[in-house]
Amino acid sequence: MDGHEFLAERFEENRSRLKGVAYRMLGSTSEAEDAVQEAWIRLGRSDGLAIENLGGWLTTVVGRVCLDMLRSRRSRREEPLDTGVPEEHAGGPDLGGRPGTDPEQQALMADSVGIAMLVVLETLDPAERLAFVLHDMFAVPFDEIAGVVDRTPAAARQLASRARRRVRGAEPGPDPSLARRREVVAAFLAAARDGDFEALVAVLDPDVVVRSDTGGGGAPALVRGAGTVARRATMFAPFARSSQQALVDGKPAVIAAREGGRFAVMVFTVVGGKVVELSVINDPARLPGLDLTVLND
Secondary structure (H helix, E strand, O other): OOHHHHHHHHHHHHHHHHHHHHHHHHOOHHHHHHHHHHHHHHHHOOOHHHOOOHHHHHHHHHHHHHHHHHHHHHHOOOOHHHOOOOOEEOOOOOOOOOOOOOHHHHHHHHHHOOHHHHHHHOOOOHHHHHHHHHHHHHOOOHHHHHHHHOOOHHHHHHHHHHHHHHHHHHOOOOOOOHHHHHHHHHHHHHHHHHOOHHHHHHHEEEEEEEEEEOOOOOOOEEEEOHHHHHHHHHOOHHHHOOOEEEEEOOEEEEEEEEOOEEEEEEEEEEEOOEEEEEEEEOOOOOHHHOOEEEOOO
16 A cells, blocks of 8 residues: 555545534535545645644644635625525535544434534634534644644633633523424414415524425435525415424424325424424335324414
8 A cells, every 4th residue: 555545545534523523613514525625635735644643633724724714704704504595405424523433423413413503603703613613522632723723722722611601602492382382383384374475584593494304315405594494485385274283202393284195294493482493304204203293273
């Protein structure tokens, strides 16, 4: 095995972890892939065989690339979680986890990093976000983080601490009252039945996310933003008129039926009186296995 093949093999060993760092930093699958690819390019320009801790070196490079991308994004005032693109496939990369994490634990970690967390991370200063992601999610020491953000280790620790406080303060919990959440879903359903765009926007969080699982092994389709979701919901009006409220795993849901047969289930996440996430399940293989209880409206 020559030097190039050796480095390529080592790089692949670190790819999942690097994708995890980049995805949490950037909130975009495509941008995360770009950041990881840039790390590979920079490795090719370096004396990779002389690097003692290749994993740490690559994490540092990806962190710096993401930091530059975030700063560039802010200078252009881009909003990656509401790009205006109506739909994309965004199942997210294999996010990886802390050193020594087995694949099952990695999958659990990937599930735990949802859109809500990415929305909160988006409010952080780029340096705060990097310090928080690297330390709290990937256990990177502050000595290493300091070099990425061009601060002292103590200053890097303060960045992470400040970010942690902001995340804990901004990250909302679900509404405690199921009855209140059902009211919000009922308002959504009524507005959809009437094709009332303004009423739909009123019950949707500005950064609402809709995931559609149609089966077939592909990644769920993703739609973001209250305006886009409301426009699509108005087209749902013919089916909304025959829909019923339900519970799926204890969460408020709606069964959308066509000619009396179930064809889709929509599961709602409601926070602060607004719909923040909506999962549309119309995969025939998944529908029979849902823990579903039909409710009387």
